[in-house]
Amino acid sequence: MPVIDINADTENLTLTVTAEFAAPIERVWHAYSDPRQLERFWGPPSWPATFLTWDHTVGGRADYAMTGPHGERHRAYWEFLEIEEPHRFSVLDGFSDDEGKPNGDLPAMRMDFTFEPTTDGTRMVTSSRFDSLEALEQVIAMGVIEGTRMAMSQIDAVLRDLREYAEGKGTTVEFIDDTHISITRLVNGPRDLVWRAYTEPDLIKQWMLGPDGWEMTECEVGLKAGDRYRNSWAPVGDNEGEPFGFEGEMLVVEAPRRAVQSERMQGTDGPDILSDVNFYEEDGATLITVIMEFPDKDTRDGILATGMTDGMEASYQRLESTVLAGESVA
Template identity: 45%
Template sequence: MVSNAKDLTLTVIGDYAVPVERLWDAHVDPRQLERFWGPVEWPATFIRHEVAVGGESQYYMTGPDGTKAHGWFRFTAVEPLKRFALIDGFGDATGAPDPAMPTMEMVFTFQSTATGSRVQNVTTFPSVEAMEQLVNMGMVDGIKSAMSQTDAVLADLASFAAGRATEAQLLSDTQVRVSRVIRGSAEQVWRAHHDAGLLQQWLTGPDGWTMPVCRVANKVGDHYRYEWAQVDGTQRFGFEGELLELAAPYRAVTTERMADTEGPSTRNELTLTPVAGGTLMSLVITYPTKELRDMILGTGMTTGMETSYARLESVLKAA
């Protein structure tokens, strides 16, 4: 770690005995990044992480007494397996950017070495005063503590490998992140989520169900409607909602509720990230209440999703 007051920079270099692909994935997969971004005593939780030009990230670190410190990124450049650049800032209690705190420019570069790979992070501060302020807040010690966790994350291949079943992680009292690596490119997985003909081939859940109604929303403000029916005609249900945000091929945000009801809606944030082995699908679902979150999870939601995602991989393989 080297600081340069003249250039207003802080340079951090880490060398690891893993391929550069493994090191890159650890930074673009929020499940992995949150295990070493914050200091040991202040673990991070990422509720948004989009490593694409114009993409954003939102996270918070939780202290020993439950205090939360919020932060955000905005990506300005991304060259897969080589580098990404971002603006890094502090958030207020709602997670929104805190105008009272300085922002920093960070450039991460990745390269192969004779013994594995290296990541270099150069942070540029806006002023001497901002640099001194953040150093006095414990930034240097925090980085050292955070980096002490990186080796363990990189050694844990099994937890993040392609082929693992769909998993759900609680992010807060009302938020869940559903994750799975899908064998296929981000463009293929994106199209499979936005093409009615493809959706009807894979988004059918357990065997014995069909998807007779599939009206897709492909523009912000459009409404979608999906309906499923058992082959024997004994049951039928559906969901509907509105497309709120769209940034193809990596982000889509929708609302979702039971069709033809006035029931509460969830907010669903889909992010697709290229990783080794395919595309990481991350779906952050925000429920109106903890009780509804727990009720939905108790229905075996992830089991049904896994059946569909496994079918999606078969559809992509046959394409």
């Protein structure tokens, strides 16, 4: 976890975040000055940021939006006040409306980012200054402290070469909290093709099968928010097991970057599970990150105990050996 301290100073009206990275100062600066890299961690899991404009000059402005797992969308902006590469920059950070105009009902703050080299890498200190105690308390109540910790936990994957970070590790599960997990898998193939493999029924049926001995008997996809989907599986031949399936609704679709869906076992009243799938490509490989949200810890543990992770790994291996290897792409 890069964050080593978050301090809210109600006397001086500041919120200070201290983090340390195992990367040189130039690499950390690049992550904060490239919007495509910055949006991979400027927002907690399930609330990723998308930078809509980017003018990285003094007096310039960057507009961004964070989209939640149910399609909620919050707009914000940076106005660049000072830039001294690679040691510091300052911005006015505020919320905005759908047209990008500042939202006066929510607090704005000055944020000062400083970077300094250390023996093992780089230390960053971010100090946010507020106009009033009410404004500081408002952003704390909005969850900025925990959100910052969760957002910064994603930066290690950004600072390291993607293949070095994830190749050969298979399907990896990380516990975020009692009701959220993160599942990652690096696959060797471009993002556009991986997206097709997730959204075209003829391709889905060739790889999304779990362990050997199963087939997909039904595949109805949803391609936009509000669409319903339905998938079913059954054992092949004499293999043991009962047919089963999932169904649900697409909540967010941002091709080819992100798809969020609710899902529940067919023929039941739930519980509903949220599956937030994100795709990032680098050097011809695509990192698939699945954030799953469960209604409670018992549901989380029960689903993991079914062998879900092993089934996903078998499917991803099949994805690489068929669709991404070019054996079954029309």
